[in-house]
Amino acid sequence: MTFRCLYRCIKLITPYSDSSPAPQNEIASPDSAIPELQAQPAVDLPTESTNEPEAPQEHPFDYDPDYDKLVLTRGQDFDLDYTLLVPVMRANERQQLDLKGCEPGESTVPIDMMNDPDNHRLWQDSLISEPSGQQRLSALRVWNWFLKCLDHITQEARIEEKKGKPKILLAVPAGCPKRAFTLILMAGGTRILYDLVPCISFRGWPQVAAPWLQETGKFWQRAGLRHSDAAGAFHLLPGRGRNSTDWRFCFARSEVQLKKLVPQPFMKVFYCWRTVLARALSRQKTVLRPYALRAIFFWACDRVQNQYLSREDEIPSFFCGLIDDVLKCLLTRSCPSYFLPHVNLLDKTDDATILSLAQIILMVRSDPVEQIRNALEQVSAARGLTQVHNEQSYGKKRVVSGIDSTGQALYSHVRVNDPAVEESQESLADRVKKMVQQNKGSSISVFINPNDVTRAHFRVDEKFT
Structure with a gap:
């Protein structure tokens, strides 16, 4: 839809x-869309003449x-x-x-x-x-x-x-x-x-x-x-x-074709690198725009052989290499467009902005692992907020109290008199005791998911309950 x-x-x-007239509920063309643009009837001017030229009517x-x-x-x-x-x-x-x-x-x-x-x-x-x-x-x-x-x-x-x-x-x-x-x-x-x-x-x-x-x-x-x-x-x-x-040139269709040829490991690094820089440069988006980052990425693809970019074990080197490429562009004040190399995307950037950007990139380069971890936490938190929105949109009777560090939503309670609530509030010891009494002589195993330690799964013989 x-x-x-x-x-x-x-x-x-x-x-x-x-050349057919447009329906009243649709906008057909610029001249038919705006009634004010149509020609107006002539107006009789005073016979008195002046030497001042007429000011052009503002469009x-x-x-x-x-x-x-x-x-x-x-x-x-x-x-x-x-x-x-x-x-x-x-x-x-x-x-x-x-x-x-x-x-x-x-x-x-x-x-x-x-x-x-x-x-x-x-x-x-x-x-x-x-x-x-x-x-x-x-x-x-x-x-x-x-x-x-x-x-x-x-x-x-x-x-x-x-x-x-x-x-x-x-x-x-x-x-x-x-x-x-x-x-x-x-x-x-x-x-x-x-x-x-x-x-x-x-x-x-x-x-x-x-x-x-x-x-x-x-x-x-x-x-x-x-x-x-x-x-x-x-x-x-x-x-x-x-x-x-x-008007400015745009080669978006060609970029889509070129991205299909980039080896998968290097493409993964590109998305991670772009996410990290988007977070670090959130206040400087007008300078290092996504178009400039894509240009740096494509120049790196030209410089390195495709076989090397396909190596999974070199992913950390790929990430640090792209960070170094950004730093080099700032220090040399040169970021050529990929399709129009004579166009410098940093040509009109002042010294203070270049210095500020270089300091941010150096901070990212000094501890890339921490920067990646922070970016992942931000992505997880965004997914958690999306989960909260979906829960509320679908009308589920659960109240969200917050978002944990992994991006999962924390629920304070669900519907009253819900059997699931009583079961979740029941202590683990009581559940084990009840399982032993009901399944005497049987083998009982418990599995706790490390990603969700709030819930335990029991198995009697080979069946989870």
Whole structure:
């Protein structure tokens, strides 16, 4: 049911490809979604003339507020989390990109009426005209239109909430990352967090990333992956706010293909390493973002042979090696993007932030075992909170008094007059005495699970009771 709801969301925010009018309850395209954007009747101006030029009318989708950053905790606020790229436009095969005047890793999207009349018509209100006469798609206007669409959809979904359908717990702009919309749905007691990001979908591979395909010695080349599979598509996401027309490159589809080729032991280390750093760098997420950590991980895959990365006995070395790679990036102030090596992901980081990050990484490196243990305890506690939420969602008559160090929920009591309560409150000595009296001459064994010492299991002859 969750994915059906998301499919409806994606379907509603995708512009119509025909010229038929949109139903009143659906949002078809940017120009039909916002009534204020329609042309207004001309107004008679006073005959008196002035020499002052007219101020350009501000577009309703040109505002760029700073949204509050959400602080959400796994277990407390959600159980699972995903990032979904929502294609709001599929680029024409002849679509050209213009990198002139953009920051590294970003591009503008010119929309020409002759080469791409369909997208030009649908997104006409989100285009910005340049002095040269060229029109570019505004990432800021597309983002604000995307927010308005999602707000409309979530409001409708809340009005039409029915039993058995996913329930919307939260639907707000994320704030960090800046161009993401956070949606938390609850289906069957499970709370799933989705970060929805609008994107432009492209087939093929951009010219700016062509050197990545031409290099040799890549781990995916050694594994036999074809170029068409490694570089079959890419996306453009809204930029981070420097220019309203800037879009940034995203190679998420290629990352999924590459991860399938990483040996399992090294992949396990990656997840552990990412969890430890996410906990240690919880206040510095905007600098060493997950994208930067994935770039460091893929560079390590290229540097080391696949046979070595498959060795289970080298897992501790893998973990410490990745920590050292992060420290090296900070000390050299160089973290190249994997697909765009000329883009330095730490280029605009100030000295104070670099020093603070290096101190945190050195702390992790000094005692990695303790850091892993703390991360595991945090994961266990999150699972315990999820268990508590599920118990309450399913209406079980048990009161949770807390969470122990292993993440298990501690229950203070259950329903009154429950036979299970009386049995659990009965002392172990009394139970053994009763078992001996009822099974004279039989062999009685007791088994205590080390993970649950609160309950003992008895066996008479070869049957557990």
